[in-house]
Amino acid sequence: MTDDTPAAEGFDEDPSASSEPDGGAVVVEPDEHVHVDPYERNWMRIAAFTMVVFAIAVTVAGLALGIQVPTDEGRVDPNTLASTPPWSEPGLREIVPGEEYDLYIVARRFAFQPMEVEIPQGATVNFYATSADVQHGIKLGLAGAEGRQASNINIMVIPGQVSKLTSTFDDVGVYDYICHEYCGLAHHQMAGVLRVVPAEGGE
Ligand SMILES: [Cu+2]
Numbered sequence: 001m002t003d004d005t006p007a008a009e010g011f012d013e014d015p016s017a018s019s020e021p022d023g024g025a026v027v028v029e030p031d032e033h034v035h036v037d038p039y040e041r042n043w044m045r046i047a048a049f050t051m052v053v054f055a056i057a058v059t060v061a062g063l064a065l066g067i068q069v070p071t072d073e074g075r076v077d078p079n080t081l082a083s084t085p086p087w088s089e090p091g092l093r094e095i096v097p098g099e100e101y102d103l104y105i106v107a108r109r110f111a112f113q114p115m116e117v118e119i120p121q122g123a124t125v126n127f128y129a130t131s132a133d134v135q136h137g138i139k140l141g142l143a144g145a146e147g148r149q150a151s152n153i154n155i156m157v158i159p160g161q162v163s164k165l166t167s168t169f170d171d172v173g174v175y176d177y178i179c180h181e182y183c184g185l186a187h188h189q190m191a192g193v194l195r196v197v198p199a200e201g202g203e
Helices: 006-013 038-064 078-083
Strands: 072-074 091-096 100-110 112-115 116-120 125-130 138-142 153-157 159-170 173-178 193-197
Touching: 078 138, 091 116, 091 138, 116 125, 125 138, 125 153, 153 159
Parallel strands: 100 125, 116 193
Antiparallel strands: 072 159, 091 100, 100 112, 125 159, 138 153, 138 173, 173 193
């Protein structure tokens, strides 16, 4: 250690920092500012800036882009799904004809129930999903697949938990949904299809 290190400098410049009459006790004046290395100060600025950017990104994603994460809608015993309504009969329920539907999806190795869903254009669908065995996932709409629609719907399907996500389908088209959590040897076979068809009689 040399004599001209910043710590030594600061110590020498401030006679009140060490007072000998007190037997060597260090007295820190209230107005003494902490020495921060320029490199460290820059990293603190970068960290603060990054947090502000993240906060803005989360706010824009949640409020302006409508990106949402599935909510924890409740608990259910994965071992008794087959005898627990509505999970005993998964599928589409019409809430408001042509406008709003509840869709109950059960994932189990290695299939979804139901595997085919058809809704009218403009319908709002409340997805409820749970698993009968291990952790699965639902990715609806695969970007880049020819003749298929893409979406940002992505649901974790967890045994014991009901995940809920609501989305409105304004465009006619076909959406594939696949399991996106590796769940075993035939994981790649877990897929279903959601068709959005023109509303009856038009509007
Ligand atoms: Cu899987």
